[in-house]
Each structure stands twice: as C-alpha cells, then as structure tokens.
Amino acid sequence: MHKMTKLVNTKQPKGMIELFSKQGVSIPITTAMVWEAYQHVKQGGEAAGTDGMTWEHLHDHRSQLLYQLWARLASGSYFPKAVKEVSIPKRDGSKRVLGLPTLMDRIAQQVVRVHLEKCLEPHFHQNSYGYREGKSMHNALNKAKFNCHQYPYVITLDIKSYFDTIPHDKLLKAVQFYCREKWVGLYVSRWLKSGVMHEDGSQTQRQSGTPQGGVISPLLANLYLHVVFDGWMQRNYPGIRFERYADDIIIHARRERIAQSILNKLKSRFTECGLSIHPTKTQIVCLERSQSKGTSGEVHCFEMGGFVFKPQWVKVEGEKKLLILPSPSKSAKKRIMDKIRSLRLHTRTGSIYVVAKLLNPLVRGWQNYYCHFIKRDLNDLWRFVNKRLEKWCKWNKRMGLRKSRRWLNTLYKMQPNLFAHWSVCPAY
Numbered sequence: 001m002h003k004m005t006k007l008v009n010t011k012q013p014k015g016m017i018e019l020f021s022k023q024g025v026s027i028p029i030t031t032a033m034v035w036e037a038y039q040h041v042k043q044g045g046e047a048a049g050t051d052g053m054t055w056e057h058l059h060d061h062r063s064q065l066l067y068q069l070w071a072r073l074a075s076g077s078y079f080p081k082a083v084k085e086v087s088i089p090k091r092d093g094s095k096r097v098l099g100l101p102t103l104m105d106r107i108a109q110q111v112v113r114v115h116l117e118k119c120l121e122p123h124f125h126q127n128s129y130g131y132r133e134g135k136s137m138h139n140a141l142n143k144a145k146f147n148c149h150q151y152p153y154v155i156t157l158d159i160k161s162y163f164d165t166i167p168h169d170k171l172l173k174a175v176q177f178y179c180r181e182k183w184v185g186l187y188v189s190r191w192l193k194s195g196v197m198h199e200d201g202s203q204t205q206r207q208s209g210t211p212q213g214g215v216i217s218p219l220l221a222n223l224y225l226h227v228v229f230d231g232w233m234q235r236n237y238p239g240i241r242f243e244r245y246a247d248d249i250i251i252h253a254r255r256e257r258i259a260q261s262i263l264n265k266l267k268s269r270f271t272e273c274g275l276s277i278h279p280t281k282t283q284i285v286c287l288e289r290s291q292s293k294g295t296s297g298e299v300h301c302f303e304m305g306g307f308v309f310k311p312q313w314v315k316v317e318g319e320k321k322l323l324i325l326p327s328p329s330k331s332a333k334k335r336i337m338d339k340i341r342s343l344r345l346h347t348r349t350g351s352i353y354v355v356a357k358l359l360n361p362l363v364r365g366w367q368n369y370y371c372h373f374i375k376r377d378l379n380d381l382w383r384f385v386n387k388r389l390e391k392w393c394k395w396n397k398r399m400g401l402r403k404s405r406r407w408l409n410t411l412y413k414m415q416p417n418l419f420a421h422w423s424v425c426p427a428y
Contacts, residue, residue, distance in 0.1 A: 049102030099211025130246035151252035382425035
C-alpha cells in the first residue's frame, strides 16, 4: 500500500515540463491518472506485446515501472514501442489482424483515452452506440427494432477494412478540432505512426489506420466516423434515422429512391474521407411483406450485431401479427453450437458439478446477449446441451438412454438451478 501512496502523491518532474511549457505544450498528467489507468487496463487481456513484459512482472515492479511511465508522459519524452501483429480468424474464413501494444503502452493509451473521451463525449451523436459508457448493442438493436416498424427500407452500410484505412492526417485534424490540448494530439500522432512487428519478425511503419487491439483505437475510430458519417447525416439529412455501433451502420428510409439517393451520396462522402464502402455487403433491404400468411417469395432481412431482423408472425394479445423482431442469426447459433461441441462435455470426468462449472459461465453470457428480446430464442441449442448431458451420463455412469434421462430429470427436480439453461429449457 505504501508503494501505491508514494506513486500517487509524487510531484511532477519540473525540468522537462518547463521545457514543454516554453514550446506551448502543457501536460497535466498526474500519478493518480497513471495508477487508475493501470487498474483499468489490468482487467483486460493478458497477452504480452513486443517487449515480452508480462502482467506478473509489471505487478511485481509496478511502483518503479509506473513512476517511470508517468515521468515520461508528463515530460513529453514518452515514445511507444512497435505493436505486435496477431491474426485471428473471421466468420467468413478470412483473418482479422490485431495490433497488440505493450502493457506499458496500453496504460499510457488509457491515460490519454480517459482525457480525450471527456472532450468528445458531449459531441457524439445520440444514435452512436459503440464504445460509449451507458450505451450497448442492445440499445442500438432496440432503436432499430422501433424504426423498422415505421420505415420499410433499410440501408445496411459496411465499410471496407475500416480500422486499417483511416487516414492519419484527417484523423489528427479531428482530434485537434475537438480537443485543444496539444499533448493529446502529440501522443495520438505517435501511436498512429508507431511501427508494426509482423508475425514473421519483420517490422514496418503504418501508413494508415489505427490498430484493432489498442486501448485508444475504438475511441479514435468512433471519432472519425462521427465526423465522416454522424455529423454529415445531421447536416444533410436531419430527418433520416439511423443507428451506428462502431462501423456497423443501419439507415432507415420510407422509399427506395430516397434510400438509393442517400447511398449514392454516402459513397462519394466516404471516398472523399479516404474510406470505401464494401460493394457487396452494403445493400438496400425492403422489409415490407404481405399480411397474407400464404404469401410466397423471399423474406427480406438484415443482420446487426449477431441478430437478424425479419418479419415474423407473433401472437399479440391472442391475435397473430406480422412484426419485425431481432432474433439470433444462423451464423451466431452455429458459432455457439461449435463452441458447445468443442467442449466435449461427455468426456469430462468427475461429478456433474464439474460440467456445470465449465458450462454455466458460457451459457449465462449467451443468454444475457442473445435472449435479451425473447428468452426462449436459444431453446433449440439448450435442448442440444441436454442431449450432451445425456451422453455424459452414458459415458460416466454407464447408463442407457432412458435411465440417463430419468437421472437428469430427478437431478433437475432436486436442483433446478444447477445448469443455467434449465431455467428456460428443463431436463427431461
């Protein structure tokens, strides 16, 4: 505890700050800001950066390392190290490239992010939901659900490689416009221009974009789309409704020609700002459908945040109505199913409580996200989980199918909360 107190109460170094003050740059970074950033960042991922520093090493030497970081940040002598390139598979089979900063750089980014966020938050549009405190994907989906009942046409806008193509010069102008402190622009510029260490060990300089994986990257990406899209829509189409979660954008229109006109102008707008709209993933969707249940033909739909919006027959006060509701998409369900299969629950040895401890955190996460609108939206998956539990009984307790079902049913009656999914889909 005394180390933390010493770090938080240490005075600012005078020499370098006085030098920066003469140059017109004031850096009001305190030790408390660095300590709070450390506390926040250590709750995230554990992957090390290019310097190989682990959280264990940082924790053991945090007093010295955080003091050194603060001294460099407060004096203007802080320069980030190269980010580590990591590839992860995407849903379509391609790869998404992440750039992982070092642990110390993540803490430094958090310090600046907190300050910059205070400057930007009052300016952000009310329909921008991504990476903002108090807003979530569910808020965006709720708003989209409401607007879809009033506007039959939807533009689903997809930006091609957004995080990798943001122009540095235009982004820095946006930062300097909304945040007048020169030291913020100074450090943002250094992060944007920092090198990238590729998986083969080679190192290059980034010419555009802000790496996914950085602490400050989501805020910078949000800022640039606020300038490019949100503000532009507010000036040119103040009556048009939209929802934006990061670079996931949905625009509503009453008529197809209006939607087409907006899309054509947006293509020019994005090109001017150094971005490009994906030609195949961007489309205009008509959500109208005949009220006749026997009507044949394609059901028009669109996806957002793992949910699909499409007309569905729903009972409302005893009467069937055709409503547009968000439900988990097929691709989202497939990912959940693949994850359940990969757990190989039937091979887990020990008691049934071991299986419950492994499965419940995952199930609760899926329930909280995908069952937000309709609690039974994933019941087909929960029935599949029950079948995996039957298989566990057959393998571990040497029971037949009927006996396994009876055993699980008895267990459910005795402990109905043992498995999280039993609250909506009980065992046999």
